[in-house]
Amino acid sequence: MLSRADALEAIAGQRFDLVVIGGGITGAGVALDAASRGYSVALLERGDYAVGTSSRSSKMVHGGLRYLQNFDLGLVREALLERQLMVQLAPHLVYPTPFLVPSLGEDRRDRKLGIGLNMYDVMATTRVGRSRREMRSSKEGDEDFYWSPDRHRTIDREEVLELVPALAPRDPHDAYLFYDCQTDDVRLVLTILGEAERFGAVTLNGADVVEVTGADGRADGVVFVEAESGERVAVGAENVVNATGVWADRIRPEVVEEEDVPRIAPSRGTHLLLDEADLPMGRAACIVPAGEGRMIFSLPWYGRTLVGTTDNDFEGDIAHPHPGEADLEYLLDAVNEFFGTSLTDSDLVGAFAGVRPLISSGDPRKSVDISRKAELYETSSGMLTITGGKLTTWRRMAKQTVDRLVEREGRNAPCHTAEIPLGMEARPEDLEAPEGVGEEAVAQLAFRYGHAARNVLRLAREDAKLARPIVPGRPDLLAEAVVAARHEQARSVADVLLRRTRLGILAAPQLRDAAAARPVAEALGAELGWSRRQVKQEAEAWPAAAAAEGIDPARAGAAG
Numbered sequence: 001m002l003s004r005a006d007a008l009e010a011i012a013g014q015r016f017d018l019v020v021i022g023g024g025i026t027g028a029g030v031a032l033d034a035a036s037r038g039y040s041v042a043l044l045e046r047g048d049y050a051v052g053t054s055s056r057s058s059k060m061v062h063g064g065l066r067y068l069q070n071f072d073l074g075l076v077r078e079a080l081l082e083r084q085l086m087v088q089l090a091p092h093l094v095y096p097t098p099f100l101v102p103s104l105g106e107d108r109r110d111r112k113l114g115i116g117l118n119m120y121d122v123m124a125t126t127r128v129g130r131s132r133r134e135m136r137s138s139k140e141g142d143e144d145f146y147w148s149p150d151r152h153r154t155i156d157r158e159e160v161l162e163l164v165p166a167l168a169p170r171d172p173h174d175a176y177l178f179y180d181c182q183t184d185d186v187r188l189v190l191t192i193l194g195e196a197e198r199f200g201a202v203t204l205n206g207a208d209v210v211e212v213t214g215a216d217g218r219a220d221g222v223v224f225v226e227a228e229s230g231e232r233v234a235v236g237a238e239n240v241v242n243a244t245g246v247w248a249d250r251i252r253p254e255v256v257e258e259e260d261v262p263r264i265a266p267s268r269g270t271h272l273l274l275d276e277a278d279l280p281m282g283r284a285a286c287i288v289p290a291g292e293g294r295m296i297f298s299l300p301w302y303g304r305t306l307v308g309t310t311d312n313d314f315e316g317d318i319a320h321p322h323p324g325e326a327d328l329e330y331l332l333d334a335v336n337e338f339f340g341t342s343l344t345d346s347d348l349v350g351a352f353a354g355v356r357p358l359i360s361s362g363d364p365r366k367s368v369d370i371s372r373k374a375e376l377y378e379t380s381s382g383m384l385t386i387t388g389g390k391l392t393t394w395r396r397m398a399k400q401t402v403d404r405l406v407e408r409e410g411r412n413a414p415c416h417t418a419e420i421p422l423g424m425e426a427r428p429e430d431l432e433a434p435e436g437v438g439e440e441a442v443a444q445l446a447f448r449y450g451h452a453a454r455n456v457l458r459l460a461r462e463d464a465k466l467a468r469p470i471v472p473g474r475p476d477l478l479a480e481a482v483v484a485a486r487h488e489q490a491r492s493v494a495d496v497l498l499r500r501t502r503l504g505i506l507a508a509p510q511l512r513d514a515a516a517a518r519p520v521a522e523a524l525g526a527e528l529g530w531s532r533r534q535v536k537q538e539a540e541a542w543p544a545a546a547a548a549e550g551i552d553p554a555r556a557g558a559a560g
């Protein structure tokens with residue numbers, strides 16, 4: 001990625017075919033799609049890339065088994081096909097995980113669920129009419145990689161326990177096993193942005209769009225405030241796309257019909273993270289009943305156990321949605337009941353919440369949950385707003401948006417994103433690690449960066465200090481902070497701990513003090529030219545940033 005200084009210079013005062021507002025997965029997708037169709041593109045992100053909902057998802061690339069309950073078949077099929085495509089385009093970053101629906105003790109398998117899983121299997125088929133055997137033989141014959149999930153099946157007690165040791169105390173009888181996929185949501189956004197840049201897009205974070213300018217009733221550019229200088233910067237644009245997620249109703253062109261813009265009422269989803277030793281998920285995820293027919297999940301993620309999620313109206317600060325106290329209790333109760341554990345707040349290694357957009361029409365009975373369905377709006381000024389949808393369906397949302405631009409401009413520019421690899425795969429065994437960097441770190445680097453992991457390892461080789469872990473016992477290396485500043489526009493300790501790595505939510509108790517953040521501040525400072533005083537200030541700003549996110553609920557217990 002270009003440095004911020006270079007990106008700012010390339011954007012300020014220039015005119016682009018397209019300006020995208022918002023650097024979450026949707027904006028990143030639109031930038032990649034448009035740039036790969038030949039548009040000149042600038043993308044502006046107010047805070048840090050993926051700072052909004054795109055770093056706060058459940059990290060699944062999935063069809064969404066539960067949407068089958070509402071017979072949202074089109075949505076599920078679309079997402080399942082995208083899931084398959086994502087594993088092919090980013091095999092290092094999107095990986096299949098077995099999901100179990102166990103029957104415990106005297107309970108027997110729910111036949112209705114079996115029917116649902118049959119449908120899930122059928123809908124995950126690439127092309128209707130193409131048999132699974134045909135797909136498998138293409139997989140075997142094709143060295144270039146082909147993934148399609150196996151059919152769901154029933155596994156016996158022994159296999160259940162081998163996959164999920166946490167179920168041992170509950171005497172599982174058997175389980176349904178099906179597949180969905182997992183990722184690191186932020187890395188997916190950064191990877192897509194990196195690809196967009198390869199096609200000529202310029203992206204800048206710390207660029208708060210405060211105005212959509214217009215001429216003759218048409219949106220013709222934006223003005224943003226640059227975070228470091230506080231200066232207002234104008235950019236011209238033939239087209240403006242608003243991809244600001246839950247903030248979508250706050251971006252208004254000068255000329256606007258009120259009914260043209262969606263009004264958004266956010267809903268919050270809370271997640272918690274546990275030490276794997278406290279709830280060993282092993283190699284599979286579990287669907288966990290959570291009362292009144294609701295389901296939550298428990299997933300292995302980055303060597304921790306991730307539990308989520310809830311869905312409640314939210315009226316707080318959407319920039320920093322705290323994990324709700326009652327929501328945490330609800331998730332812990334469900335886990336304790338199901339796995340026979342007695343985990344409490346003080347066992348949490350991290351927590352986070354995200355907000356979904358809910359379109360509100362003023363009349364609550366007419367409010368529509370668009371969080372899963374993508375919605376594209378076009379105002380009379382020509383600005384397009386794309387919101388809703390899922391992490392999984394970013395490519396379709398981007399296509400829908402850019403198709404509209406292409407159509408109204410009469411261009412001949414088909415979409416290519418189904419064929420554009422996202423990053424470059426590297427297997428851990430392809431990476432050469434310097435002394436002191438263990439297998440776990442190398443495997444994590446291969447997952448997170450693919451081939452670009454070599455940049456991290458090179459730094460670690462050149463400077464032994466950078467080969468050290470950021471948090472003792474975790475595989476993330478200090479060299480990653482340098483790479484984040486040099487190649488990924490990271491500007492603060494929080495950028496590194498919350499998004500370039502995910503340590504803030506994976507090891508919150510170990511990162512309570514400014515002292516724990518100091519090595520990251522020093523590494524960033526060396527890259528970004530900070531004075532000693534600034535390094536100290538940036539490290540000291542971390543505990544407040546962590547508190548603003550509510551990532552460490554165990555802290556209250558520890559203090560008490």
Ligand SMILES: Cc1cc2nc3c(=O)[nH]c(=O)nc-3n(C[C@H](O)[C@H](O)[C@H](O)COP(=O)(O)OP(=O)(O)OC[C@H]3O[C@@H](n4cnc5c(N)ncnc54)[C@H](O)[C@@H]3O)c2cc1C
Nearest residue numbers: 022024025026046052053054057058060209245269391392
């Ligand atoms: C709890 C929860 C769990 C989820 N789990 C999953 C899942 O497992 N799988 C899945 O597929 N989907 C999941 N989703 C859905 C998915 O996370 C979202 O659909 C997706 O992240 C939305 O991305 P976005 O880019 O539209 O919005 P965001 O990621 O919020 O991006 C919008 C960006 O716009 C920026 N912005 C706002 N105003 C301005 C401005 N004036 N100038 C410049 N920039 C601005 C913001 O800073 C932000 O970065 C989940 C959602 C939630 C809430």
